[in-house]
Structures are given as C-alpha cells and as structure tokens.
Amino acid sequence: MFKVIYRQLNDQIEPDAALMADTLNRLRQKKRRGGAIRRPALAMAALCLCLVLAVPVLAATLEPVYELVYLISPAAAQFFTPVQKSDTSNGIKMEVVSADIRDNVAKVYITLQDLTSDRIDGTTDLYDSYDIRLPFSASAHCERLGYNPDSRTVTFLITIEGEAGQSIPKDKVTFSVGMFLSDKHDYEGFEIPVDLEKASTAPSTGMQEIFGGSGEDFKEAVDWHGQSQALALVPGEPLPGFGIDGIELTGIGYVKGRLHVQIRVKDPLNNDNHGFFYLVDQEGTRLECNYAFAFRAQEEGLRVAYNEFVFDVGPAKAFQYALYGDFYTSGKKTEGGWKVTFPLQNEE
Numbered sequence: 001m002f003k004v005i006y007r008q009l010n011d012q013i014e015p016d017a018a019l020m021a022d023t024l025n026r027l028r029q030k031k032r033r034g035g036a037i038r039r040p041a042l043a044m045a046a047l048c049l050c051l052v053l054a055v056p057v058l059a060a061t062l063e064p065v066y067e068l069v070y071l072i073s074p075a076a077a078q079f080f081t082p083v084q085k086s087d088t089s090n091g092i093k094m095e096v097v098s099a100d101i102r103d104n105v106a107k108v109y110i111t112l113q114d115l116t117s118d119r120i121d122g123t124t125d126l127y128d129s130y131d132i133r134l135p136f137s138a139s140a141h142c143e144r145l146g147y148n149p150d151s152r153t154v155t156f157l158i159t160i161e162g163e164a165g166q167s168i169p170k171d172k173v174t175f176s177v178g179m180f181l182s183d184k185h186d187y188e189g190f191e192i193p194v195d196l197e198k199a200s201t202a203p204s205t206g207m208q209e210i211f212g213g214s215g216e217d218f219k220e221a222v223d224w225h226g227q228s229q230a231l232a233l234v235p236g237e238p239l240p241g242f243g244i245d246g247i248e249l250t251g252i253g254y255v256k257g258r259l260h261v262q263i264r265v266k267d268p269l270n271n272d273n274h275g276f277f278y279l280v281d282q283e284g285t286r287l288e289c290n291y292a293f294a295f296r297a298q299e300e301g302l303r304v305a306y307n308e309f310v311f312d313v314g315p316a317k318a319f320q321y322a323l324y325g326d327f328y329t330s331g332k333k334t335e336g337g338w339k340v341t342f343p344l345q346n347e348e
Helices: 002-011 017-033 039-054 057-061 063-072 074-080 218-222 315-320
Strands: 086-089 092-102 105-114 130-133 138-148 153-162 172-191 205-215 227-233 248-255 258-266 274-281 291-299 302-311 321-343
Touching: 086 321, 092 321, 105 172, 105 321, 130 138, 205 218, 218 227, 218 291, 227 248, 227 258, 227 291, 227 302, 248 302, 258 274, 274 302, 315 321
Parallel strands: none
Antiparallel strands: 086 092, 092 105, 105 153, 130 172, 138 153, 172 321, 205 227, 205 291, 248 258, 258 302, 274 321, 291 302
16 A cells, blocks of 8 residues: 555656756757856756656656756666657557667667558658657667558668667667658759749849858858848749749849849748759750858748849850759648657567
C-alpha cells in the first residue's frame, strides 16, 4: 500500500512551469550564441535537474523537463525516456521497422503511414522539421527511401555515424517529427514566357531590408551605408501566364543597366515553395545571376517572401537570351507530433 501511495504522490510532482520556461529559454539562447552558460541559469537548470533525477517519471512524461535534461545531459535524458517504437498523431502512424548497426554506422528504417486518407505520397518531405536526439557524440541525418501506394506508407532512413570511427553504443535514440509536406512538384528547365527586350528600362524601385542572399556581387550590392539593404523592384501585380502554382512573378526590369527578376511566395513558413532563374543564350549556354537577395513583407495577414535575381545583362543584349528557371512547390502540409524512442541494436 505504501508503494502505491508513494507512486501516486510522485506522479503529482511537477516543477514550476514558469521556472522551466525561463531556464530553457536562457540555456537555448546561450547554446545558439555559442557562449558559456552563466551561473544563474546553470543553477536553475541544476535545481530542475535534481528534481528530475529524484523523480525519474518526470523525464518520461513532461516534454519541458525532457528538453531541459537533454540540454544539460543528453545521456541522462535518453536514459529516462522509455522505449516507444511507434506513435500515432493526426491519423498518421510513425514506426521504427528495423535497424542495422555495423561498427561506427547505424542505419534505422522508419515509416510514416496515413491511416485515414491520402496525405502521404512519393514526394513526402519532412522539411527540416525532424529532430534526432543522441546520448553520445555522432553525426546523423534522415532521407526518404521510397513509397508504397497500397499501404500509403513512406519509408525514411536515419543514418548515424560515430565520431572518429568510434563504434556505435547500444543506447537509446529519440526521433521526432513536427510536420511534413507532400504533393510536391518540380519544374526544372522551365522557360519563362516573357520577352526580355520588352522589359521596362525604368521600373519602380526602392530600398529593402534583406534577410539573405548570395552571389558574386552580393556583398557589394547590399553594402548600403553599412546596412543590410538592397535596391529592389517594387513588387507589382503577378504577371499572367507564369504558370506555377504557389510562386508568382511580381517584377522584371532593368535597374542601373542590369536585369532584375523578382518572385513572391506567400506564407513560406508553411510550404517549401522556392526557385531560381537563369538565362540561356542562342547557343544554349547557361548564364547564372550575379547575385540574389531576399526580403519579407506582411500582406493580407500573411508573411510573404520576395526573392530577386540580378543578371549582368542590359537592354542592348537582351535579344541574345531567354529566361529560364527551376522551381519547387508543395501542395499539402500535415502537422502532428510524432516521437519514437528506440535502442540501437540490430533488429529486423
């Protein structure tokens, strides 16, 4: 009887939610900045960790506690996490089906199966929403292997490689997924139905604060009095006839003697719609842009991302080129909360 009462009392013990949230936030900020964890944050973390170690069931049942323990001691977090080889959320089942460990490399096969409809297909992509938790130092990644339309199941391979050739220990690993995308389409080598000779030589422009970019002349182009800004086309109405759902062509013209081409993607955090442009001359030679940059906006309550590509081609040479692009879109997003924990051991 005493054991039963003791267990019931233990199950009711939980750390203060505000304390946990504050501690996690401080530790995560330090981890992102790469600095050492200061004593106040470390003291609070140690206090919470002592509570968890005293009542191990907390680490298995409370996600904030698990997150905190993992930040401080991955080995302890994985030790307390119970084995669970399958998990169902939102009508989707995730399951560990087999594992193969050879010296310093482990290969684990995991499936996602739609139990209710057709949200999974051969293009299903985890879209960087997955997380692999290890109790030891190693590198790990996940890739899609194949799709079975009869069972509506897609298979993924998790590859874990020990550092410096060290053998993989037989410890527990946790794999979690927050969402996935499907109904994806590729448009590679897509010719854009525009006449570059007729593009405006005096389009409306303005400075935009950018959040990313690349290319040979990128640093020079965005160095606007020491700020991360770039001279961009003012977005206009989508040009008709572009022909790719989820991506809009919102500007094309010559700015300071260079060709600018701009696309817009609405609600980019909920899809993986993206693409880029290039030019092809009369002999079939491909010409990449000199630089590209991206900026954001809020339109109709949605976050919108603009990407602009700049070519070192002026109006006088426009007749020599045609505009092409490679584009990638997805039509479905499925959210959930799938998590499995499994020991690293050979298993079929």
